[in-house]
Amino acid sequence: MESTTLTAADGVVLDAAVHLASSVPSRGVALLVHGITVDKDEGGKMFVRLADRLGSAGFDVVRFSFRGHGASTGLSQGMTIAGECLDLQAAVKYTRDRFAGPLSVVAASFGAVPTALQLPWLAQGLGRLVLWNPVLDLRRTFLEPELAWGKENFGPEQQRRLDETGVLTVDGEFELGRVLFSEFEHYRPLDCFLESAVPALIVHGDRDTAVSYDIAVEAARVRPGTELRTIAGSDHGFDSREREDEAIAVTVDWLEQSARAS
Numbered sequence: 001m002e003s004t005t006l007t008a009a010d011g012v013v014l015d016a017a018v019h020l021a022s023s024v025p026s027r028g029v030a031l032l033v034h035g036i037t038v039d040k041d042e043g044g045k046m047f048v049r050l051a052d053r054l055g056s057a058g059f060d061v062v063r064f065s066f067r068g069h070g071a072s073t074g075l076s077q078g079m080t081i082a083g084e085c086l087d088l089q090a091a092v093k094y095t096r097d098r099f100a101g102p103l104s105v106v107a108a109s110f111g112a113v114p115t116a117l118q119l120p121w122l123a124q125g126l127g128r129l130v131l132w133n134p135v136l137d138l139r140r141t142f143l144e145p146e147l148a149w150g151k152e153n154f155g156p157e158q159q160r161r162l163d164e165t166g167v168l169t170v171d172g173e174f175e176l177g178r179v180l181f182s183e184f185e186h187y188r189p190l191d192c193f194l195e196s197a198v199p200a201l202i203v204h205g206d207r208d209t210a211v212s213y214d215i216a217v218e219a220a221r222v223r224p225g226t227e228l229r230t231i232a233g234s235d236h237g238f239d240s241r242e243r244e245d246e247a248i249a250v251t252v253d254w255l256e257q258s259a260r261a262s
Helices: 043-056 081-098 108-118 119-125 139-141 147-156 156-165 178-183 189-194 213-222 243-260
Strands: 002-007 012-021 029-032 059-063 103-108 128-131 167-170 174-177 199-203 226-231
Touching: 002 081, 012 043, 012 081, 029 043, 029 108, 043 059, 043 103, 059 081, 081 103, 081 108, 081 119, 081 167, 081 178, 081 213, 103 108, 103 243, 108 119, 108 128, 108 189, 119 128, 119 189, 128 178, 128 243, 139 226, 147 156, 147 167, 156 167, 189 213, 199 213, 199 243, 213 226, 226 243
Parallel strands: 029 059, 029 103, 103 128, 128 199, 199 226
Antiparallel strands: 002 012, 012 059, 167 174
């Protein structure tokens, strides 16, 4: 693994890591996009293990931490969707400049938001897209939460705290600010995903208490070229080492098969 940094268009410095493929030439490059409150490792170091598996399968891999996450600069309270779009743009540019092979993106949870929103330009050079328990509907996840995690972290009491102090704390430790919540009213990642023609795999637990499995099922049903793989019995983020390993294996197998077919 090689450590590096990337710089977004507004000067924010992003912590990143590169894993080189075990074979030359490689089968392509995968950019890993993490979720909210975590960092480039993803919860339980899933992205580290995914990167190792992908490297063994012949893929180069780039991981990075969004602004306000991990060792990247910026504060979590200043995190915005627009800012994450700038971060993703910087990560894509770095990846394309350094690696010549086909580009795939694996985006987890909230990482699906900037990824989907950037598909109008990102899809021009994107070969494959994998979404792990993706946030596709901001209203149903955050503004009018339907599931237990959303109700606990973004319900009326938390919203009052946000109005009074300008800060809302997720899971008791990660602070978010007002600007992010104002963005939730305006962005429609699901629409961007459905309008894109990039071949996609959705990997989602059917007992997810944070992000709707039903939305993922419906998106896969109506969107051409989209496959859904269900991690049976799993909560958000894949809630055991066995289920994490299942999600990783499904992802690597699908990317390998897609690479062989192209």
